[in-house]
Structure formats: C-alpha cells, structure tokens
Amino acid sequence: MSDVYIAGIDMIKFGRYPDKTPALLGAEAVLGALDDAGLTIKDVQTVYSGCVFNSMNGQKILQQVGAFGIPVTNLSNACATGATAVRDAWMAIRTGDYDVVLAVGVEQMTGMGMLGGPRASAIPTEGLMGSASMPATFAEAGMEYAAKYGATFENFASVAVKNHHHSTFNPKAMLQKETPLEMVMGAEMIAYPNTKFMCSINVDGAAAAILVSERKAKELGLGRAVRIRASALASDPWQERNPQMPDINSATRLSAQQAYEMSGIDPSDLDLVELHDCFATAELLHYENLQLCGEGEAVRLLEDGETTIGGRIPVNLSGGLLSKGHPIAATGIANLYEVCTHLRGEAGQRQQPSAKIGLAHVVGLGTCSAVHILEKA
Amino acid sequence: MTDTDLALPLPAMPFIKVEPNGVARLEFQKCTACSAFSLETNRIACGKCGARGSFVAHQPETTTGTLHSYSIVHRSFPGVAVPFVSAIVDMDNGPSLKGNLRGIAQDPESISLGMAVNVVLDDALNRKDDQGNSYVSHFFEPVAAK
Numbered sequence: 289m290s291d292v293y294i295a296g297i298d299m300i301k302f303g304r305y306p307d308k309t310p311a312l313l314g315a316e317a318v319l320g321a322l323d324d325a326g327l328t329i330k331d332v333q334t335v336y337s338g339c340v341f342n343s344m345n346g347q348k349i350l351q352q353v354g355a356f357g358i359p360v361t362n363l364s365n366a367c368a369t370g371a372t373a374v375r376d377a378w379m380a381i382r383t384g385d386y387d388v389v390l391a392v393g394v395e396q397m398t399g400m401g402m403l404g405g406p407r408a409s410a411i412p413t414e415g416l417m418g419s420a421s422m423p424a425t426f427a428e429a430g431m432e433y434a435a436k437y438g439a440t441f442e443n444f445a446s447v448a449v450k451n452h453h454h455s456t457f458n459p460k461a462m463l464q465k466e467t468p469l470e471m472v473m474g475a476e477m478i479a480y481p482n483t484k485f486m487c488s489i490n491v492d493g494a495a496a497a498i499l500v501s502e503r504k505a506k507e508l509g510l511g512r513a514v515r516i517r518a519s520a521l522a523s524d525p526w527q528e529r530n531p532q533m534p535d536i537n538s539a540t541r542l543s544a545q546q547a548y549e550m551s552g553i554d555p556s557d558l559d560l561v562e563l564h565d566c567f568a569t570a571e572l573l574h575y576e577n578l579q580l581c582g583e584g585e586a587v588r589l590l591e592d593g594e595t596t597i598g599g600r601i602p603v604n605l606s607g608g609l610l611s612k613g614h615p616i617a618a619t620g621i622a623n624l625y626e627v628c629t630h631l632r633g634e635a636g637q638r639q640q641p642s643a644k645i646g647l648a649h650v651v652g653l654g655t656c657s658a659v660h661i662l663e664k665a
Numbered sequence: 666m667t668d669t670d671l672a673l674p675l676p677a678m679p680f681i682k683v684e685p686n687g688v689a690r691l692e693f694q695k696c697t698a699c700s701a702f703s704l705e706t707n708r709i710a711c712g713k714c715g716a717r718g719s720f721v722a723h724q725p726e727t728t729t730g731t732l733h734s735y736s737i738v739h740r741s742f743p744g745v746a747v748p749f750v751s752a753i754v755d756m757d758n759g760p761s762l763k764g765n766l767r768g769i770a771q772d773p774e775s776i777s778l779g780m781a782v783n784v785v786l787d788d789a790l791n792r793k794d795d796q797g798n799s800y801v802s803h804f805f806e807p808v809a810a811k
C-alpha cells in the first residue's frame with residue numbers, strides 16, 4: 289500500500305460571510321490548497337467533500353473551480369466530517385486507485401442558533417427532560433469528569449484562557465482576544481460550567497487538503513510535504529448511559545489507540561496536538577483520551593503549562609475551536625492545517641519549535657472520532 | 666362525569682406506562698441475553714450483545730438512583746424557560762435516564778454529584794400536543810435526608 293502525503297492544505301479565515309455561498313467558500317479553500325501543492329484542479333482525480341447543512345456541495349465547488357466529470361463523494365459525519373473526508377481520501381490513495389485526491393469541508397453557519405437535537409416526543413422535550421443543547425451536553429461530560437477527578441469550574445475556565453491566548457497569534461482565528469480568568473468565569477453562563485467564552489463559535493468556514501501518493505509526492509518534491517502516519521476513525525461502542533448522555537470519550541480513546549498502533553508513534557513523541565475543544569469542558573477529558581497524560585492528570589497537565597504555547601506538548605496553538613470558530617465540516621481539516629503549518633515551520637509567532645510530529649483530533653456527536661498523526665516528510 | 670373528564674394523560678416517553686386508573690409507572694426493556702436495558706419499546710436486536718428478539722419488559726423494583734452528572738442550563742433553545750437543571754441519573758434497578766432535577770436550589774453549591782435521587786412521574790410542565798392532550802413525564806428529586 290502506498291504511503292500518503294499531504295501536498296497542499298489551506299483554510300480560509302473563519303468568520304461571517306453572509307454574501308458568499310458554501311460553494312464559494314469551499315472554492316477559495318480548494319484553490320488555496322491546490323496552489324499550496326503546486327497543482328491545478330485538472331490534476332485532481334477524485335473528491336471527498338464534507339458538509340453537514342448543505343447537500344451535494346462537492347459538485348457545487350467543482351462548478352466554481354473546474355468540473356471535469358471525476359467521481360465526487362459527498363459525506364456528513366457531524367463534527368468529524370472534514371476529518372472523515374481526509375480519511376476517505378487517504379484510503380483511496382492507499383488502495384493504489386488514485387494519486388491525487390481532494391478532501392474539502394465547508395460549513396456556512398452565520399445566523400444559526402444553538403445546536404442540538406431534542407429527543408423525539410409528541411411534546412417539546414427541551415427543558416422538560418433536561419437539555420439536548422450542545423453546551424449542556426458537553427457541560428455534563430465535563431461534570432462527569434469533575435465527579436471522578438475533582439476538576440473545578442476554574443480548571444475548565446483555564447482551558448478557555450489558554451486557547452484564547454493562543455488565538456492572539458493566529459490571524460485566521462475568528463476571535464483573537466485575550467480573555468483573563470475573571471473574564472471567562474464572569475461571562476454569561478450558558479450551561480454551567482460552560483460560560484460564553486467556553487463555547488465554540490458558530491462561524492462560516494472552509495478548509496481543503498490535497499492528498500497524494502508517495503510516487504506523486506516524490507515527483508512534486510518532498511520539501512513541504514507532510515506524511516500521514518496514521519488515519520483512524522471510531523464510533524461509540526455500546527455504553528449504558530449512551531445516548532441519553534452521549535459518550536464523547538470512548539470513540540476518541542479507540543481512534544487514538546488505533547492511530548498510535550498504526551504509526552508506531554508514542555504519545556510522548558508528539559510535538560503538538562490540535563484537539564476538539566468544542567467546549568472548554570471537553571479539552572481536559574481529551575488529554576486523557578488521547579493519552580497525553582495518565583488518568584486523572586489532565587488538570588495538572590494544564591495547570592503546569594505543559595499544554596500552553598512554549599510548553600512540552602502545546603494543545604490548540606491555533607486558538608482551538610473556542611477562538612478559531614467551529615464551522616462543523618471544515619473543522620477537521622482546519623485542525624490538520626494547523627498541525628501541517630507547524631511541521632512546515634510556517635506558523636510564525638505561534639510556531640512550536642522544531643516540530644516533527646503532530647496529532648489532530650475531532651469528535652462528532654452521535655458519536656464518532658477521527659485521529660490523524662502527521663509527520664514532517 | 667363525562668368521558669372527557671376521564672381522559673388519561675399520555676406518556677411522554679415510551680418507557681412510561683399509564684394504567685387505566687391513571688397511575689403512571691416506569692417500564693423498560695431488558696435483554697435476556699446480556700441484561701442491557703433499553704428505553705425503546707420496539708427493538709429488534711440488542712445494541713450491546715447483538716442478540717435478536719431478546720428484550721422483555723422490566724419494571725424496576727425501586728425508583729431510586731444516583732446523580733451521575735448535571736448542568737445548570739441558563740441559555741437554551743428559543744422559548745424554553747430557564748434556568749433548569751439537566752441531569753443524568755443512574756437508576757439502582759434500571760437504566761440511566763436524562764431529565765430535569767427539581768426540588769433543589771439551582772446552584773453548584775447545592776448539587777452534589779453522586780447524591781441519591783428519586784425518579785418521579787408527574788405532569789409534563791403543562792405541555793400539550795396539537796390535540797390538547799396532557800402528558801406525564803419523568804423528573805428527578807433529591808431523596809430527603811432521614
């Protein structure tokens with residue numbers, strides 16, 4: 289099976305683009321990724337296009353940048369949609385069927401309210417049978433962890449302080465603003481313990497990656513290429529509280545374990561991690577789910593500054609979903625973009641020094657998780 | 666009394682049964698192969714073990730349980746009254762349920778994870794369907810200290 293490389297990758301600055309269509313947002317990211325790879329749309333042999341709220345977006349993007357009849361697969365996998373598109377592209381190359389594959393994820397969310405899917409009943413269930421909102425769902429995941437290991441509101445808030453701090457070095461983040469602890473804890477309470485600054489933002493965004501076979505990568509030159517050492521996807525196995533209480537941990541644990549086994553890379557080898565901080569309460573859980581520390585050690589890892597810029601294993605140097613914004617289907621590829629940017633030494637002020645190996649993670653509620661491990665070629 | 670006075674409330678969830686005398690009770694499905702619970706009545710196979718047609722009705726012997734997790738919800742979907750406490754409860758003789766925790770101050774100082782609660786069935790906050798039918802739903806209440 290062929291090794292697979294990322295030859296080009298790009299994301300648009302996440303934000304509000306009410307005058308643009310999802311196809312146009314996607315087209316910008318695709319052209320950026322093609323330019324980054326030194327290729328044109330005519331070199332692309334097949335497309336995996338992710339979008340949760342619009343259908344057939346892959347074709348609509350090609351209609352903007354060049355449509356030549358190649359196979360297009362449109363897919364939706366909640367917040368793991370973009371990463372799933374990359375994984376499908378990776379598989380298409382590994383089998384030997386393709387040399388150049390485009391993975392793209394787009395979401396237009398301006399004007400959308402709070403996300404979540406209330407339970408089916410003849411009467412409205414929200415506020416009657418608890419809350420199905422995303423902030424409450426992830427607050428409950430955090431409080432489960434708090435019950436087990438004693439994490440506090442302040443610990444969870446500190447995650448937001450860190451990620452918003454990182455965002456001040458990332459011009460592509462929607463929000464680039466310092467949020468001191470008092471500001472985070474004193475902000476509007478959405479669903480305790482998640483305040484407004486502890487919730488990711490609904491934004492418009494697009495990101496795209498050009499994946500190529502080893503043969504093609506060598507032909508293009510390995511200078512800025514990034515090798516995909518592992519691509520893993522898992523779903524939530526049966527668990528007694530699921531789906532009353534969605535299990536965001538098991539799928540991450542399974543996909544991370546798979547990725548470490550596939551690559552032979554140990555968590556201690558990682559130079560940086562971009563993980564799915566859709567809410568501040570989620571990040572601490574994933575430190576342990578991704579084996580960045582032992583069970584019950586996440587608060588210590590955070591408080592010791594190990595996951596902050598300049599630390600041993602910085603997490604979410606991009607500012608994370610909390611500041612960058614979370615355009616559902618684009619997020620997974622944007623996380624890969626951040627890791628690639630560091631591996632290429634092009635991350636400017638937030639550059640993780642001599643980064644060689646990085647991990648990108650997403651969780652899609654419902655539930656799935658994708659983990660990619662990337663290495664500088 | 667007229668017939669309409671006798672109209673019984675309808676169950677808001679499939680695991681709630683309303684007897685002809687108006688008394689509501691919990692009834693879950695339990696897999697005979699692996700003992701997994703289900704909140705759905707029309708299952709054809711078990712999500713835990715894969716056994717087919719293995720589910721039988723299970724009426725929990727008690728309505729007690731422990732608070733596994735919660736969130737105090739201050740902002741919800743448009744039109745939903747806040748604040749309320751969204752909670753996950755593990756029943757002692759049944760599955761885990763999600764619902765509102767009531768009868769307790771809505772602040773983190775007052776709510777302890779792992780506290781004992783009762784599952785009670787009551788009117789569904791006066792929420793009615795298009796035909797004006799009333800519903801009965803489940804709620805959690807702290808077990809009074811003895």
Ligand SMILES: [Zn+2]
Pocket residue numbers: 696697698699700701711712713714715716719
């Ligand atoms: Zn079973």
